[in-house]
Structures are given as structure tokens and as C-alpha cells.
Amino acid sequence: MEANIVVMGTESVGKSAMTVRLLTRRFIGEYGDIESIYSQSFIVDGREVTLNIWDSPYSQDLSVETSDFHKKIQWADGFVLVYSICDRASFNAISRLVQKIKSTRDCFSRDKVPIVIVGNKKDLHHRRTVLSEEGRMLALSMDCLFCEVSAAENYHSVVSVFNGLVDRMKDAKLATKRPLRFKGIVKSMSAVFARRRTDSL
Numbered sequence: 348m349e350a351n352i353v354v355m356g357t358e359s360v361g362k363s364a365m366t367v368r369l370l371t372r373r374f375i376g377e378y379g380d381i382e383s384i385y386s387q388s389f390i391v392d393g394r395e396v397t398l399n400i401w402d403s404p405y406s407q408d409l410s411v412e413t414s415d416f417h418k419k420i421q422w423a424d425g426f427v428l429v430y431s432i433c434d435r436a437s438f439n440a441i442s443r444l445v446q447k448i449k450s451t452r453d454c455f456s457r458d459k460v461p462i463v464i465v466g467n468k469k470d471l472h473h474r475r476t477v478l479s480e481e482g483r484m485l486a487l488s489m490d491c492l493f494c495e496v497s498a499a500e501n502y503h504s505v506v507s508v509f510n511g512l513v514d515r516m517k518d519a520k521l522a523t524k525r526p527l528r529f530k531g532i533v534k535s536m537s538a539v540f541a542r543r544r545t546d547s548l
């Protein structure tokens with residue numbers, strides 16, 4: 348069983364921090380400009396589950412119909428769209444990104460697209476410029492999940508983002524009555540991560 352997840356959002360919102368936190372439980376502070384697809388396998392109920400997570404630095408080209416953007420959209424089973432609660436522009440970019448993903452996906456399939464919108468850097472509450480309620484309302488209006496997290500301070504909140512997304516991906520497959528690729532994944536990703544794993548980082 349395998350699921351492809353793309354992490355997107357504008358510059359320095361914490362895409363790499365969240366990805367690395369999920370895969371290693373650690374927050375290392377600086378992440379550079381590395382573009383990677385990280386694959387991590389877990390043994391769940393005796394079966395192997397692999398999450399392939401594509402993390403890349405923000406590129407202005409997202410606004411253009413680039414082949415790279417299309418490649419990502421086609422490849423993904425689900426999307427993690429990140430903004431920073433201290434960066435209004437990063438929040439404003441999210442709705443356009445959702446629209447672009449949905450319109451691009453419509454060309455390929457009629458499936459409901461599993462998306463989670465994430466407000467990161469919750470620990471910087473004294474610098475907050477985007478209210479929780481704004482994030483929640485945006486997600487509701489675009490039929491996406493919503494979470495606020497701190498990749499810097501909280502591992503479990505990051506796990507819950509991916510946990511929610513995996514649930515959504517399962518629902519999407521069920522709704523379209525396509526073969527269920529995620530059958531057997533336990534509800535709690537914390538339980539998954541507590542088990543034996545093969546790190547690729």
C-alpha cells in the first residue's frame with residue numbers, strides 16, 4: 348500500500364520543517380533548498396504502508412501552468428498546503444493554490460481532492476496576523492481539512508495533519524468506489540509511527 352503526498356505553500360512557511368518533523372520527530376531549525384521525495388515505510392498490522400512525501404522549495408512558477416506543477420498534481424493522492432500564521436501573504440496564496448489544484452485535477456479525474464490546509468508557526472502567537480477562524484472558514488468554504496500546528500514545538504500536531512489527510516484519501520477512494528489502496532492503515536498515525544519503520548532521511 349502506498350500514498351503520494353505533496354507539501355506546498357509559499358516561501359519559509361515551514362514545509363520542510365513539517366516534513367522533517369513527521370519523518371524524524373525532530374526540528375532542526377534550518378532546512379536549505381533541498382527538493383526531495385521522502386519515502387518512509389511502516390509496518391501496520393503486519394502489512395507495509397509507504398508514504399511518499401514530496402517537499403520542494405517555493406517557486407514563483409506555481410502561478411504559471413508549468414509542467415512541474417502538473418506533474419506534482421497528477422502524482423499526488425493528497426495535498427498538504429501550508430501557510431504561516433504570521434504571514435498574511437502566505438495565507439492569501441492558499442485559496443488560489445486550492446483552486447489551481449482542483450481545476451488541474453478536474454482535467455484528469457473527477458475525484459474529490461483530499462487537501463489539508465495547515466497554519467504553521469502557532470508558537471509565534473505574539474506575531475500572529477491570521478486568525479484561526481480565518482483559516483477554518485477558508486478550509487470550510489473550499490471543502491478542505493484544517494489544522495494549526497507548530498512544527499517547532501509539537502510533533503503530535505504534525506502527525507495529526509497527515510493522519511487527517513490519510514483518512515480523507517481513504518474516503519475519496521471509497522466515494523469513487525475505486526480499489527482502496529489505503530485499506531488497513533490504522534486511524535492513528537501516532538500508532539503507525541510507534542511501530543518499526545525504515546527511515547529514508
Ligand SMILES: Nc1nc2c(ncn2[C@@H]2O[C@H](COP(=O)(O)OP(=O)(O)OP(=O)(O)O)[C@@H](O)[C@H]2O)c(=O)[nH]1
Nearest residue numbers: 358359360361362363364376404405468497498499
Ligand atoms: N517559530 C517557528 N519557526 C518555524 C516553524 N516552522 C518552521 N520554522 C522556521 O521557519 C523557517 C523556514 O522553514 P522551512 O521549513 O525551511 O520553510 P519552507 O516552507 O520549507 O521554505 P522553502 O523551502 O524555502 O519554500 C526556518 O527558519 C524554520 O526554522 C514553526 O513552527 N515555528
Ligand SMILES: [Mg+2]
Nearest residue numbers: 362363403404
Ligand atoms: Mg523547504
